[in-house]
């Protein structure tokens with residue numbers, strides 16, 4: 250153990266107590282990965298903080314000693330954001346997991362960052378309110394991680410993403426200071442929008458220690474529809490048909506053939522239309538049973554699937570079964586091919602049909618096996634390319650060009666690199682494709698203003 254490491258450990262123990270400073274190799278290994286395929290790097294030390302002040306102390310010590318700090322929520326990120334690739338300290342927010350308040354009159358929730366997203370949704374539901382953002386990982390990811398990533402989910406189509414719900418934040422800066430911004434007001438024109446800046450900053454600007462979120466009245470009625478298709482093109486054309494007919498579902502998801510087959514096998518369950526080449530999953534919500542039934546009739550009237558082949562989930566169990574399959578796709582892909590490329594490009598809705606056709610054509614032309622699924626209604630398409638039996642060397646040499654081409658196709662269709670998973674470590678080489686030099690330089694100047702010594706989550710978002 251060298252002197253610098255020992256000084257760091259001793260200072261952190263002094264500030265936070267020995268039980269909150271982990272140095273044991275096996276424990277450190279638990280913080281070496283997130284859910285990114287094929288990426289691992291153990292930290293030198295893990296600190297678990299319980300307050301903003303503690304987070305500030307840990308940051309100030311690392312700042313003074315020039316030690317990298319990687320904030321970590323629940324470690325479900327898929328672009329390597331929580332992986333401490335530069336070594337140093339992982340600052341874990343897992344212990345800050347209290348829902349501090351649900352305020353019915355102002356329709357807000359005040360939470361610590363380590364709260365699991367699904368727990369917040371249930372707590373809001375008990376008050377007749379809803380926290381809409383619903384990443385598929387909602388039973389395992391944290392709200393802090395959602396804010397840091399600007400996470401989205403199927404309901405983004407109607408309700409927006411995490412970004413649209415952050416009213417206020419408390420966060421600690423590398424110099425140890427703690428800032429509180431925003432409040433329980435709907436409007437705010439007071440200075441720069443720091444909530445907007447920190448949201449989606451992927452742990453590179455500040456450590457989020459408290460979050461004030463907007464809630465909305467929970468719609469009392471929902472109805473899920475499952476539509477089978479003989480071609481991917483027909484499914485994608487119907488996404489457009491539904492939206493063009495001014496129907497706004499709360500979710501409009503598509504899953505192509507392989508996604509359904511792999512997931513059914515993984516879950517050991519039969520899907521209702523095993524031979525379908527694609528499915529659309531449509532969720533409708535509204536104030537009454539009649540309103541959702543009217544919307545369902547409008548959907549049936551404008552899509553190319555005969556009414557008799559549309560399944561309407563009649564019970565909560567049936568609905569949960571459909572959504573379980575949708576949410577298990579990533580897990581199923583991991584089981585099928587532990588190494589895979591997971592992309593989440595986004596394009597304007599109107600470009601979805603040509604974009605998907607273009608991507609599929611490109612990947613098929615390269616002889617690569619891909620699975621496409623995702624939030625078709627908001628243009629955020631998940632493209633997972635499986636390494637399968639391909640040798641390691643060939644896979645590694647294929648990846649850079651593959652990623653670049655996928656991003657360039659998205660950008661050519663008026664889209665961008667990522668809709669919800671962020672840039673993190675795995676996409677940092679490509680940020681310039683989407684932003685251009687001047688914008689990139691401006692982002693770097695903002696980063697320096699928050700973190701002049703560059704200790705917060707180095708090698709993430711930017712190539713140094």
Ligand SMILES: Cc1cc2nc3c(=O)[nH]c(=O)nc-3n(C[C@H](O)[C@H](O)[C@H](O)COP(=O)(O)OP(=O)(O)OC[C@H]3O[C@@H](n4cnc5c(N)ncnc54)[C@H](O)[C@@H]3O)c2cc1C
Pocket residue numbers: 283284319320321322323324325326327329330331342362383384385386389390391392393394395396397398399400401402403451452453455456457458576579580669670706709
């Ligand atoms: C099966 C599966 C399904 C998924 N589905 C979706 C989906 O539908 N939509 C979606 O958007 N994402 C999805 N994800 C990705 C992931 O769940 C989200 O990015 C989520 O927001 C990460 O939260 P986390 O708590 O796990 O964060 P972590 O992985 O721990 O961290 C993510 C990033 O946030 C930073 N960070 C975490 N907490 C803080 C904090 N308090 N302060 C500052 N920075 C912080 C980290 O440094 C890192 O850069 C999915 C992942 C999996 C494995």
